[in-house]
Structures are given as structure tokens and as C-alpha cells.
Amino acid sequence: MSKAKKGLQAVATLEASKGVLSLIVGLGLHMLAGENLHLIISDLVAHLHLNPANYVTHMLLQESQSISSSNITLVEIGAFAYAAIRFIEAYGLWHGMVWTEWFAFISGTIYLPFEIYEMIVNFNVLSVGVFAINVAVVWYMYTILKSQRELHKQALNETQVSEE
Structure with a gap:
């Protein structure tokens, strides 16, 4: 196998990894669709014994109130589209x-x-x-x-x- 082909396959593997990560994010968001995200985050903060007055924790709790299921769906669609693009790119690079x-x-x-x-x-x-x-x-x-x-x-x- 040529050096160039090995390099292209390494880049293809990186792109496929991005696709897998994006797919995991999309599936995770799909699992959250229809759920009360603020309640889930509040429970997580309590379970992890995080300080709700902490700036980051407070911002996370505050922002989670404004996230609607339609916003989650849009991000989910974007994650799946990004994954598809990365998988197509990886396939093409792998095959030269x-x-x-x-x-x-x-x-x-x-x-x-x-x-x-x-x-x-x-x-x-x-x-x-x-x-x-x-x-x-x-x-x-x-x-x-x-x-x-x-x-x-x-x-x-x-x-x-x-x-x-």
C-alpha cells in the first residue's frame, strides 16, 4: 500500500470518527426529545452535588429552561446530517x-x-x-x-x- 493511500485512510478514519461522535450526539438528543430537559439537568446537578449558585451550573440551569423540543429536533437533524457528510467523506477518501x-x-x-x-x-x-x-x-x-x-x-x- 502506498504512503499516500495510508495517509488518506488515516484522514478517512478521523472523518469517520467525527461521524460516529456526531451520530452519538444525535441519538442522545433523540432520546431526550419530549423530555423536560430542565428537570433532567436539575436532577443531574442534585445527584452530582453541584452548587446551583456556581456560575456555570447556574447558566446551564437557566439556559435549559429555554430549550424547546423543536430546538432539540433541529440540532438532532443537524447532527445526523453532519454524520452522513462525514461518513460519505470517509468512504470516498478510503477509496481514493x-x-x-x-x-x-x-x-x-x-x-x-x-x-x-x-x-x-x-x-x-x-x-x-x-x-x-x-x-x-x-x-x-x-x-x-x-x-x-x-x-x-x-x-x-x-x-x-x-x-x-
Whole structure:
């Protein structure tokens, strides 16, 4: 197996992992549909002996009152759609489909400004790690696409020379 194929399969595995995580979130939200989310969170806070006066706990309790089941349904649909996109991308990368290489490059690049903003606002190991992984994937996809373009140019030049 070539080095490029192994790299694409590694990126495919990462994308499939994102899809699985999104699917788990979507299924978790589906299980909460129709439930009183505020009551569930209040029970969880009491069970874990968290201080309701704590800023984060208080905000969580306060915000949980404004979440409706239609909002949960919208996020659930978004999670399932995101999972489907990631699974399609993973399949395409695993099987060497060029369009998914472009898709991975473009979708990874789109997230970079948001990840930079997140590092500025909330600098921690997680934000730096996510940014570093995404930069590595974008750079790798760029090198794959660039090498394919050079091979295509070389093939065109050889075709033109043989026609003369």
C-alpha cells in the first residue's frame, strides 16, 4: 500500500470518527426529545452535588429552561446530517475518490478561522489540539492535491510530445 493511500485512510478514519461522535450526539438528543430537559439537568446537578449558585451550573440551569423540543429536533437533524457528510467523506477518501480529497481540503480550511478564534478566546489544550490536527489534515490534503496536479501536467506534456 502506498504512503499516500495510508495517509488518506488515516484522514478517512478521523472523518469517520467525527461521524460516529456526531451520530452519538444525535441519538442522545433523540432520546431526550419530549423530555423536560430542565428537570433532567436539575436532577443531574442534585445527584452530582453541584452548587446551583456556581456560575456555570447556574447558566446551564437557566439556559435549559429555554430549550424547546423543536430546538432539540433541529440540532438532532443537524447532527445526523453532519454524520452522513462525514461518513460519505470517509468512504470516498478510503477509496481514493478525488472529489472527496477536494472536499476534505475545503471543509478543513473553512474551519481554520473559527479554530483560531477559539484559541484566542479560550486558549487550552483542546483548542490547540483540534487546531493542530486540522492544520495537519489540510496540509496533507494540499500536498496530495498538488502532487496529483503535477502528475496530470506531466501526463499532458508527455501526450503533447508524443503527438508531435
